[in-house]
Amino acid sequence: MKNIWVVLKKEYLTRIKNKTFIVMTFLGPLLIALFYGGAIWVAIQGSEDSSLKKIYYQGDVKISAETALESNFILLDPPKYENQITEDIENEKIDGYLNIQDVDLISLDSTELISKKSFSLAELSNLERLFKNAIHEKALISLGINASQLAATDVKGGIKSLEINDAGETNSSGTGLRSGIGFGLAMIIYIFIFVYGSMVMRSAMEEKTNRIVEVIVSSVKPFELMMGKILGVALVGLTQFLAWIGLGIGLIFSLSFAFKSQLSEIPKTNSPVNPTAISGAASPLNGTADPMNSAATDAISQKLAIIEGFNTIPMGEILVIFVLFFLGGYLLYSSIFAAIGAAVNQETDVQQFMMPVSLPLIFGFIIAQTVVFQAPHGKLAQIFSMIPLTSPIVMAVRAPFDVPLIEVLASFGLLVLTFIFMVWLSAKIYRVGILMYGKKPSWKDFVKWIRQS
Amino acid sequence: MIEVKNVYKYFDERCVNNDISLTIPQGSVFGLLGPNGAGKTTLIRMLATVTTPDRGEIWFNQQPLSSKHIPFIGYMPEERGLYRKMSVVDQLLYFAELKGLKRSEAKDRVKHWMKKMDILDWADKKMEELSKGMAQKVQFISTILHQPQFLILDEPFSGFDPVNADLIKELIIEMKNEGTTFLFSTHRMDNVEELCDNLAIIHQGEKILDGKIHDIRRSFFQNEYDLCFSENPMILTSGDSNNIPKNQENDIHTSTLSSQPDQLLFNQYKIQSMHSDYDNRFWLRVQTNQNQTFQTLLNDAFKTGKLIGFQEYVPSIHQIFVNQVTEKES
Secondary structure (H helix, E strand, O other): OHHHHHHHHHHHHHHHHOHHHHHHHHHHHHHHHHHHHHHHHHHHHHHHHOOOEEEEEEOOOOOOHHHHHHOOEEEEOOOOOHHHHHHHHHOOOOOEEEEOOOOOOOOOOOOEEEEOOOOOHHHHHHHHHHHHHHHHHHHHHHOOOOHHHHHHOOOOOOOOOEEEOOOOOEEEOOHHHHHHHHHHHHHHHHHHHHHHHHHHHHHHHHHHHOOOHHHHHOOOOHHHHHHHHHHHHHHHHHHHHHHHHHHHHHHHHHHHHHHHHHHHHHHHHOOOOOHHHHOOOOOOOOOOOOHHHHHHHHHHHHHHHHHHHHHHOOHHHHHHHHHHHHHHHHHHHHHHHHHHHHHOOOHHHOHHHHHHHHHHHHHHHHHHHHHHHHOOOOHHHHHHOOOOOOHHHHHHHHHHHOOOHHHHHHHHHHHHHHHHHHHHHHHHHHHHHOOOOOOOOOHHHHHHHHHHO | OEEEEEEEEEEOOEEEEEEEEEEEOOOOEEEEEOOOOOOHHHHHHHHOOOOOOOEEEEEEOOEEOOHHHHHHEEEEOOOOOOOOOOEHHHHHHHHHHHOOOOHHHHHHHHHHHHHHOOOHHHOOOEHHHOOHHHHHHHHHHHHHOOOOOEEEEEOOOOOOOHHHHHHHHHHHHHHHHOOOEEEEEOOOHHHHHHHOOEEEEEEOOEEEEEEEHHHHHHHOOOOEEEEEEOOOHHHHHOOOHHHHHHHHOOHHHHHHHHHOOOHHHHHHOEEEEEEEOOOOOEEEEEEOOOOOOHHHHHHHHHHHOOEEEEEEOOOOHHHHHHHHHHHHHO
């Protein structure tokens, strides 16, 4: 046991002292911030430019320029001659031509949009909504409802998801926020396993290819060497995370300090905000409501809902689940990676073993993205949060959605058992593998080595 | 101190060590010889606690060898290396700690040895910045830092330049005198004769010979003697007058010489080999039979020519090794 500690200390210290590590620890958050900042910037730039479409429109349905612009469309009257229209489309002077003049007003099915470059799905559905609303409105007006009555039926706000806790109180569930947190946690586990798992693998491989390992195993049991490595590298990862969290908190604090004045001004500019809107309920049917103002209250109420959601999300539970499955998943995978590193003779031989091992991880991540967002407690989610090779990721994504305790315990128990079994198995491969030089090993050799030791 | 008792080791049904038994006395240097692939490294790995025998036992100081003996064993494998990105000091401290040394003690010893090996100035350099010779010194220090009672060196001089090799040899003798027991595996027979007290030859997984070097060589003594003449006595018999006056100084010899000069040695003894060397000295290897004593051979040699050297021929370990191995193979 003492030797595990000696190996752990060495693995940890040499990595922590490494220049690349220090640089990445400080530059990492900056790079991530730059990356996301860049992505958001591109998204904003993109939405302003490309999505504003000019369309020749001809039809009975009247649509005001403002309403069209809200959906990012500019509707223009087409020129008289049809060949002029096609020419403009071909020269890309105009994005498309829409004619719903002769179409029966209940269905848009036979309406065609002619364009050179096809519209995106979002653009098409925006256009559809624009016209459906207008047709709807026109139909209502033709039934004798006037414009102000119509405006009064406009439903504001969104559904606020509430849930009852054990004490019988209702709380905002903050579904979106939960999904975000769960996904973020799953992402962290996924990246951590890959980055630090392969670090363990390369460390084992380095000792083997540099022929250090024979000296080492004359002093340490191969199992101790492997465990020291795995735990040492885990500590390196945790150190990096803690540094990043520390840096992140520091960054948020300094940012919020800088923007404090601006933040406090927002409620003032919208002073006549309806208090019910803030609480997230539908605003009262008020025919004369200023659309700009109500949009602003909507945005604020959304933000407040998020903040409110934060308070109701069981952060302590999530953290416990995250840490348990994070460690379990890392230990399970890194022991497999260690065995691979000990078995191969050179970096190029790694691929054939990495593929099948990383597949469950990638699969878990895909499951996490698709199924869990739609049904965090569905059958599929339940099954894959029980399978130890996928459970760390799937469980992390489910963590914010109040997973039943029995499921957490069962899944974690299975994970621990598999981890112990895997470490035992990997240690056997490791023990024989590190002293095997020469030909590239195969899966068959692995089985033989396990039997041999 | 070390006893290997009927040890077997198999790789995939193939027997790599077949019923090997050895005894390595305390404070001695034991040479383990054998052609490539004989199973030396396999045996050594078991002695170094890297692997365990499939059958048989290894005893260390009257106890079955186990991991608790690790601090008393030092092992330098044939294939060796160090962490390239680690500094010399960190590396040595790591190895010392793995062997159970306390950090403060390890620090003192690292300093002591680096001073002794003259690499103190390189303490904070990374291994990849060191020359090969210096890396070898670091490697050796890492093996002996914990002052092992039993030191296993697999091909210790391979890759060492002659200067470093001599340095290591001196250290080995020094440590041996302090009571350290050594096991060597090597192909270099000169080193074996120079350093070893005992040896064993293994071939195709089996021990074919072992014992004290002196005893082994004696056991291969076949009553052969090397005689060295200042010049070829055959030429002498053909009546070369130049050399006669010298011989005349000794009456007895002159008389016999003049009577039957060549027949004495060449006719009565079995001549194994003869050759002249660069100084024009003439070497003759003769074998005596049971009726011929060492004394009569000497007398006859004097009668044959101007004898300037005489010694019994005991085959070298090199010869014994080659003979034994080729004999087994044929």
